[in-house]
Amino acid sequence: MSAVFESAVPAAPREERIEFTATGSEYFRIWIVNLLLTIVTLGIYSAWAKVRRNQYFYASTRLAGSSFEYHGKPLAILRGRVVGVVLLGSYQLALRYHPPTAGIVLILIAGLMPWLIWKSLQFALHNSSYRGVRFGFRGSWKGAYLHYLGLPLLSGLTLGLLYPFVHQRVKRFQHSESRFGATHFAFDAPVGKFYKAYGVLVLLLVLGSAVAIAIVAALAGGFSALNGGNTDILVRAGQTLVVFVGFFGWYAYLLCVLWAFMAVLQNLIWNHTQLGPHRFRSTMKWTSLAGLYITNTLAIICTLGLFIPFAHVRALKYRLESTTLVVAGSLDDVVAAKGSDVNSVGESVADLAGIDLAL
Template identity: 50%
Template sequence: MDNFQNNDFSVSQQSSSGTLQLEFRGSGSEYFRIWIVNLLLSIITLGIYSAWAKVRRNRYLYSSTHLGGSSFEYHGNAIAILKGRIVAFVFFFGYQLAFKLDPSMILGLSMMLMMVVVMPWLVWKSLQFKLYNSSYRGIRFGFRGTAGQAYSTFLLWPLLTAFTLYLLAPVFHQRLKRFQHNESRFGSTHFSFNAGAGQFYWAYLVGIGIMLAGIIVISVGFGSTVLALFAGGQGDKVNIAAMSSFGLFVFVLYMWMFAIYPIFLTLLQNLIWNHTKLGDHQFRNNLQWGRMTFIAITNILGIVCTLGLFIPFAQIRSLRYRVESLQLEVNGSLDDFIAETQEQVNATGEGMADLLDFDLSL
C-alpha cells in the first residue's frame, strides 16, 4: 500500500472531527546508529542478518510515527522474512544458472515461466504478511485480497501493458493501487480507493509533458552554443570550450531527469492518497514538488560528500516530509472509531488461518 511504513499516521491533537496532521518523530542520528549496525552485521553474516535488520528498522520507523498520541507497531518475524529472501535468492540463482547450463535455453525459459507463474502468489502472501504485522493501538491491519485478484493485478495487467508498448501503464498503475487499497483493512474497517484510470493518465501526461518541456529548453539553450563552438574552428581552445559546454549540457540534462522523479512522486502520491478513505475518514496529501526536489538533490549531495554515510539522514528527511504531508479528515471521534473497531475485531476474530508466516521482502 505504497508501503504503509512510509505513510503511517500521527496527530498532535485529539479531535471529534476535522483535519488531523501527521507527525514523524524519528531523527537521523538515532536512525544512523540502527543503520550502521545493521549494515556491518549484514556484511559480516553475508546478508543473513538483513532479515533481522529489516525488523529493527521497521520497528523504529513505526514507533516514530504517531496518531492521536499513540505510535504504530511492527510485529514482523525475522525468520519469516529470511524465508522470503531465501526463496527470492533461489529463484534468481536458479534462473541465472539455468541459462548458463542449457545452451538451448529451454531450461532457462522454463525457469522464467515458473517465476512468472509463482510471483503473483508470493507477492500476495507478502502483502498479507506486511499488513497483518502492522498495528495501531493494538488493532492489526489486514489484507483480504484473493489469489485470483493477485494474478489479475500482478500477471495479467503487466502482460497487457507490455503488449501495448506501455500505453496501458497508467491503467495498470490504477488497478494496482485499487487492489492494494481496496483490499486493505484496519481491524474490520476497510480502506477504499476511487481514483479512475483517466486521472492516472492525466498525471502521467503532466509528468511526461514537464519532462519533455525541460529537455527541449535545455537542448535549445545549450545545443546552439555547443554547435557554434564546434563549427567555429579547430583550435585547441575552441575544442576545449566546446567539450566543456557539451559536458555542462549533459550534466544539466542529467540533473533535470533526476528532478523529474520528485515531480512524478508528488503527482502520483497526491492522486493516490487524495482518493483513499478508511471507512468514513478521508485522507489528504499535500506534497509539493519543489520541496521534494530540494530534499532529493540535497540528499544526493550529502550522500556523495560523505561517501554514503549520509544515507540514513537522507532517508529520514525524505520520510518525514512524506509522512507529514499526509492528513486524515476525521468524520466523528477518532477514539470512538478505534473503540468500535476494537469491539468488532474482538467479536469476529482476525480470521487469518490462511496466512503464511512469510514475507517476500520486495
C-alpha cells in the same frame, strides 16, 4: 433533553497529522549494527535487521497520540528469504551456465510473482497494528494475478498506452482490498487523473529534451562558426564543454520533473483514499521533495555513504508528515477482525527482487 440532542450531533471532522519522531542519530546506531552483523553473518542477520528497523520506524510513527506497531518475526522472514535466494540464485546460475534454461526459470519466477506479491501484502499488513488493532489484506490470489500479471502484459501489448490505467487499477486493488480491523479502505481516484499525470510527465520530458538538444546544437554550432579565430583544439574543447554542461542540465531537469511527478502521484493516490468515514489528505510539494533529495544526495556523497540512515529518516519524515487523516467521528469506532496467520515468503522474495510494496 438538549444535552441528549447535542450528544447525538456528529462531531465536526478534524485533521490528525501523522508525526514521525525518529532521528537520524538514533537510526544510525541501528543501521550500522544491522549492516555489520548482516555482513559478518553473510546476510543471515538481514531478517533480524529488517525487524529492528521496522519496529523502530513503526514506533516512531504516531497518529492521534498513538504509535504503530510491527509484529513480524525474524525466523519467518528468514525462511522466506531462503526461498527468495533459491529462486533468484537458480536464475543466475542458469543464466551463466545454460542461458536457454534461464529463460524458462525467468518465466517460472514471473508466474510466481503475483502470488508472492499477494502473500507479501498479507504478511506486511497482518503484522502491522495501531492501537492494538491489526491491519489486513482481503484480496484474492486471482485478483493478484489479474493486476500484477494480466494487466501489465496487456499494457505491454499496447506499447505502454494502458500503463496509467494499470497503475490506477493496481492502486485500487491494493487500497480497496486493505482493511484496518473490520473497517475497509476505499480508493476512488479516476483513471482520467492518472492519464493526465502521465500525459503531463511525457509532455514535459519531450519538450525538455527537445529544448536541451536545440540549445546544445546551437551552442556547438556557434563554436564551429568561430573556427576562423581559434585552433581546432579549442573549438573541440568548447563543443565538449557545451555537451557536458548540456547533459548535466538536462539530467537536472529530468530529476526535477520526476520529483514533481512523485509528489503529484502521492497527492493523487492519498487524496482519494478513505478508511471508513475517514479520508486522507496529502500535501506533498515537489519543490520541498527536490530540495530534500538534492541535499540528501550531496550529504551521502560527501560522507561516503555514512549519511544514508539520516537521509532515510529525512525522506520518511517528509513523506509521512505530508499526510493528514481527516477524522469524521472517532478512530476508536473500529472493530478488530481476526485474520489467519500468513507466511512471509512473499514479502521476503519481493524485497530481494527490488519490488516496493509499501502502500
